Amino acid sequence: MIDEVLNAQISRRDFLKGTAAATAALAGLGMVSRENAMAAGESVAPAGEAAVADAAEGGKWVAAPCWHNCGGKCLVRACVKDGVIVRQGTDNFNTDDGVNRQQRACLRGYSQQYQARGLDRLKYPMKRKNWSPDNPNPELRGKDEWERITWDEAAQYIHDEVERINSTYGDNAILTLGGEANSLLNKLNINYLNSWTTSSWGSWYAPGVLGWGDGCNYYDCNNDRLDFLNCDYVVAFGYNPAWAALGNATNYAVEWKNAGVKFIIFDPIYTDSASILDAKWIPIRPGTDMAAMMAMAYVMLEEDKDGSLIDWDFLDRCCLGQDKDHMPADVKEDENFFDYLRGEYDGVPKTPEWAEEITGVPADTLREVARILGKDNNVAILSSWASARTYDTDQLPQTAICLGAMGGHIGKSGNCVGPTAWNHTNNFGPRLVKVGSSGPNGATGGTGTATMVCDTQMWNAVLGEPFNPTNIFNALNGAGPNGWKDAVADYDLSKRVEYITAPIKMIWTTNKAKLTTCEGVKKGIEAFRSVEFVVGQGHFLTASNKYADIVLPITTNWEREGAYVWEGYINRDILLISCKVVEPFYEAKSDAEAMMTIGEKFGLSPDMWGTVPAAQLLFNSIATSTVIKEDGKTWENLVSITEDDIKAWGVEGEPQEGRIPISKYMEDGMYRVDRHIGDNFGYIDKKEFREDPEANPIGTKSGKIEFACQSWADILNSQGFSEEPYSAIPKYRVPTQGYEATFVDGKIGGEKTEYPLQCINPHYQRRSHSIFDNIPWLREALRNPLYISKKDAEERGIEEGDTVKISSQYGETLRRAYVTSRLMPGVVGLPHGAWIRINEKTGIDRSGSENYLTGNVARGLGCSGYNTLNVEVTKFTLEEIPDDVEIPQTILFD
C-alpha cells in the first residue's frame, strides 16, 4: 500500500491537506446519537482480565424469576457478568423428590433473555410519521412509517393531546387498555374508560356469589395438593397443565397418579396431561360440559337407592334448592334442581341420551362416570376455566357445585369441587409463606376515576355503540365469597342496567397488548383507526403499539428494582423474589417513570407517585414477610437481617431474626416450605362448613350451598348481557356458536352451516398468552399449527403440513395443518396467543391469531367465549405459508 501511495499520481502534500480539511469539517457536523458515542477518560472502568475460556467465569448469579402469566410462576436465575447474561439457570438448590419438587423453569423461562434482550425490543420513543395533532391521518395507523423522537417531545405531544381531548370531549373520552396510564389520569382528575374481561376465567369469573373461590384471587377453593393423594378419582372438565402452565402443576398431578388416583378427563383433545396421567379420556364437544354434568346428576338421582350414590345427609344439612323440601327463602320461582333434571319444567328430562346428542359422549359413558361420582368414592371434581370459557355457560360453576354436592364431595379429605387454573401451580389452600407489607409509599392521588367497559363490547363502544357500563362483575371478581354482598350493595338489582355511549377519542394502550389479546381484532383495528390519538407503551411493537401514533419504550422487570413476583399468585409452598438484573435497555423507562415524565408536563411532581425509595419499600415487605411454623398455626419472620445487611441495602430498618438470611433469600430468589405427608400444612376446603353449616356458613346469601341461587340470577338478569332471563337453578342454554349452531336453525343432525366445525383455543407451550411468541428459539421448537382430526382432514382433502385457511364469520387466518387422531372429529384446535400478521391486500391473517377469528359477542356475565367459535377449514392453495421460525420477528404485515 505504501508503494502504491508512492507511485500514485498525486501530490501527497495536497492530499494530506485535503484529508485534514475533510476531517475537520466532519468534526463540525453534529454529534452522533448518544447510543453511538464512545467515551474515554477517567470514567472508563479499567481493563479487566483477558477473556476467559468460560464466559460465565466471574459472573454473578441473581434471582430473575419468570414474571409471565402462564400459572407456573417458576424460578429463573441469571448469571450476569458486567451487564451481560452469560448463563440462565433455575432452581437447582432445593431438593427434588416426590413431595417436594424444585420450582424449575420451562422452555419459556429459559428463553427469558431472548425476550428481555431481544432484537425486537423498543429502543426509543417513536412517532408515526404522518401523525400530527392537526392532521392525524388515522387511517394510516398500522401501515405508516416511524420517526424517532425524544422523551421530552413525546411527553409534550401526549400532554397536549390529553388536555385537548379531555377539555373538548369531557368524561370518558380516553380509553385506557391496561392499567399503567390510570395513575396519571387519576392524578389529573380526568374521568376515563378502562376495560375488564373474563378472558381467563370464563364463567368462573364471579363464583363468590355461590360461596366459591375463582381459583385465582381466591384459591382456597379446592383441597391442598397432598390431600389429593387421598382421592380415588379426579373427574375433570378440561385439564391440561402440561400445556398451560408446565412444571410443577403437572408434577403434582403425576404424584397423585403414582399414588393410585385415577383420572377421568372430559376434553375435546386427548391432551398431553391426559396422556401422562393415564387418564380415561372422554371426548366431549366444546361448550357442552353443562349438559354432561346435568345428565350425570340425573343418573345419580335415577339410580340412587337409599343413598347408594347420593349423600342425602350432606344435601339435607348443607344445601338448599335441590328439591322442594329444601328451598332458600329468596327464590322467586318455585323451581328446584332435581325437578328440572326430571324435566318437570320444560318437559325434557336431562337423561344421558339427551346429553349424548349434545355432547357427543355416549349415554353409557355418562352413566358409568355418574356411578363413579357416587358418595362412596373419594372424588375431586375439577372444572377448568377452559371449560367455562364458553358463551352462555354462566351457570356452569353452579352446575359443577351441584353435581359435587350430590355425591357429598365437599368438605372432606379426598373430596372437593372447584375451578382449576394454574396460577397457584395446581396447589390450593392458604399460603404457607406470606408477603409482608411495604408500608405507605407516600403517593398522592386525584379524583379521576374509570368507567368500565367489558372487552366483549369495547371495540363497538369505541365505534360509538351503547355499552353496559356496570362494573359489577369486575367488582365481584375482586370481592370473592365474603365480599360479594358489599360489592352489589350499591346496585339496584331489580331493574336492568342502562347502557351508555362514550365519546372515545383517544386510546392509551399500556400492558396486555389488547389489540392481539382481546376478541375481534378486525373490529379492534377499525376502532383504533377511528380515534384522534393513540399512545402505546411497552416492550415490543405489538399490534397495540403498531397501531399507535406515539410509542414509548418500557423496561422489563429485569431492568427494574427487585420485587415480589406475582405476590400471592404463586404456589402456596414458595415465595419468589426478583432482583434488578440489568440496566434499562436503550431509552426505556419503567411505566411509572413514563407517567412521571408526562406528568411533569402537567406540572405534577414525581413525588405524587411516591416519596419512599423503591429499595426501602422492597426491604420493608421482605422484612415483614412471614413463614408458617411446623405447628401449622404460628408464624415467624422469613428472613433474618443484620446491621450489615441494612447498611448494604442503604435503607432504614431494624435487625431481626428469621428463617433464612436476607442475603441468601435474594441470591436464591425463592424460599420453599417443605411438605411431608401428615404435616400440619394441609387444607380441606369447606371442612368446617360440612361439620357444622350453621356455625360456619359459606359466602352465599343463605350460608348454604345454593342449588337455587336467586342472587346470581338477579345479578345476571339486571346487570348481565343476555335478554333471556336466568332462573335461580342452573339450566342448560344452547350456547352461541356452540355445537348446535353448526347446524342450520340449530337443529342437531340437520343440515350443516357454512361454519360446521367447532374451534377451541388451547394454551400453547410456546407462549404465555401472547408473551414470548416472537422468540425464534421457541418458534423453532413449537410450530403453532392448526390441529385437525383425521376424519375432518380427510373429508377436506387436507394432509399433514398443508397450508389451510380457518374462517369464521369474523375473519380468516392461515396455518399449517397438524392431522391427529387425538382430536375429536368436528373440533379443531387453534392455539391461543399468536401475534397477528395481516396481509393488507387480502385481509387474511397469516399467524393463526385466534382473535382474528373471534367476534365481539356479549352474553351472560360478559364471558369471553373462546371455546365456542364456529369455523370452517379449507385447503389454501394460493400460497404456502412458511414455518414461523423462518418468519422475521415483529412483522405484522406482509
Place this chain on the structure above:
Amino acid sequence: MNGEKREAMELLLANRFYLYSLLHKCFGREPDRQQLELLTGEQTGECFALLGGEVLEKVPAFLEQLREDLKDPDFPEQVKREYRMLFIGPEELPAPPWESVYMSEEAALFQEATLEVRQAYRAFGMQAEAYQRVPDDSLALELAFMSALAERALNAFRGDNRAEAERCLTGSADFLKKHLLVWIPKFLERMAASPTDCLYPQLCLILDSFLKKDAETAEELLKELQNGG
C-alpha cells in the same frame, strides 16, 4: 525511513482516520443534507479510491451520482427514511447492526461478543457513553473505536511515539480480524434485503471493502514501523 516513505505512511494513517470518522458519523447519526454533502465531497472519493480494489475504485463515481441525487431537495429525507428503516426501527431491521447477532444464533443483544468487544475498548481506555444501556458491539460503536484508534495512531506517528503507534495499529488489526472482518460480510449479505437503496446498502458494501483493505494497510504500516529501525 526516508522522507517520502514517511510522508506516504502519514498519508495512509490520516486517510484511515478520516474514513473511519466519516463512517462513524454516517452510521452513527440520522443523515441530513450537511452530512451528505460532506460525504460526497471530492476528498472522500479520493481517499477510498487511493486504497484500490474493485469496489473502492468505483466510489468516486458513486459519490458523483449521489451529488446528482442531492440536487433533489427531497433526497436527504429519503436517505433519512432509509436510515430509520435500517438502523432505528421499530419495525424489523433487515440487517441488525450488532455483532452479537452474527456471532451467535440468537436474535438477541448483549451476548458474549458484547463482552469481548467491551474488553477491547477498555484496553484502550474507552467505553460506550451509554455504557450498560446499549450493547457495545454495535456497528457505530465499533467504528467509533476504530476511528479513535486511527487518530491515536496518526498522532503517535506524527509525534514519533512509535511504540504507541504500533500499539494502536496492533489493536486495530486485531479488532478487525476478530470482529469487524468476521461479521460485516454476514451483515452485508442481509443488507440485500433493504427495502430501498438510496445510500446505505451501497455504503455497507464500501464499508466491507474498506475494512478488508484497511486490515492490509494496518498490517503493512505495522510491519514498516517494526522494521523501520
